[in-house]
């Protein structure tokens with residue numbers, strides 16, 4: 583699979599504070615890349631570096647295998663559409679007038695503009711002033727403005743921020759439609775659940791570092807759930823598992839964050855100590871739990 587965006591050691595410091603730290607991103611062509619991390623993790627700064635809006639302190643950005651620098655920037659950015667932070671449209675103009683501005687600026691044919699507007703399903707609202715649009719409609723217009731140039735990659739920074747559940751759902755469907763049309767979409771969020779259903783690849787950022795990059799299944803397989811031990815001798819089981827951090831938890835024993843080999847060691851220890859165990863369970867975890875563990879520094 584070819585990658586559309588690659589970064590090597592991409593780093594941004596402000597003064598002596600490093601806010602994006604040595605990122606090696608790989609965004610496969612054709613995927614929806616969910617770029618997730620808590621507030622302040624460095625998502626917007628990274629996306630701005632990908633778009634040459636912020637200058638990296640160190641490292642490089644490659645788009646379709648070519649290094650982005652002063653001489654290639656214009657051409658490479660021609661294949662990237664973006665929506666960063668606030669919607670870009672003029673509020674005192676109508677949707678149609680905003681689209682016309684983009685059309686003139688980029689010298690695009692009518693067909694492209696119509697297609698972009700239909701993709702975001704705004705064709706029936708074009709005559710309204712943007713001031714009267716809902717936030718969701720403003721976001722969709724912003725995406726239409728980015729789409730008009732028919733980019734291969736769309737970079738969307740928190741497009742669902744501030745939207746109600748219906749707006750979030752509409753945004754999800756829109757991202758899926760874009761991906762079905764063959765556009766690679768990189769979308770950021772501070773909520774994993776928000777991108778979970780649309781993203782095919784996840785990049786998880788915390789404190790400026792890339793904590794995980796891969797598929798959802800890979801993320802789950804590397805997570806370390808708590809193990810719960812059902813026993814008629816909870817005190818003895820807790821004592822036997824103490825080296826692994828086992829504690830009493832409402833009549834069962836909870837051992838935090840065990841991978842497969844560690845779980846096997848704990849079971850062997852309980853057998854050795856002849857503790858009466860009638861059940862060993864790995865706690866079901868949501869993707870959000872896994873994300874929380876990661877970003878709180880418990881690691882995978």
Ligand SMILES: Nc1ncnc2c1ncn2[C@@H]1O[C@H](COP(=O)(O)OP(=O)(O)OP(=O)(O)O)[C@@H](O)[C@H]1O
Nearest residue numbers: 596601619620621622623624625626627628771772
């Ligand atoms: N121009 C700047 N000067 C100094 N510090 C900055 C600047 N821009 C961003 N930062 C800092 O860099 C860190 C990362 O910010 P960034 O906006 O990239 O995070 P984010 O992941 O997009 O967060 P959010 O979810 O809140 O949008 C923050 O601590 C922020 O205060």
Ligand SMILES: [Mg+2]
Nearest residue numbers: 625626627739
């Ligand atoms: Mg941000």
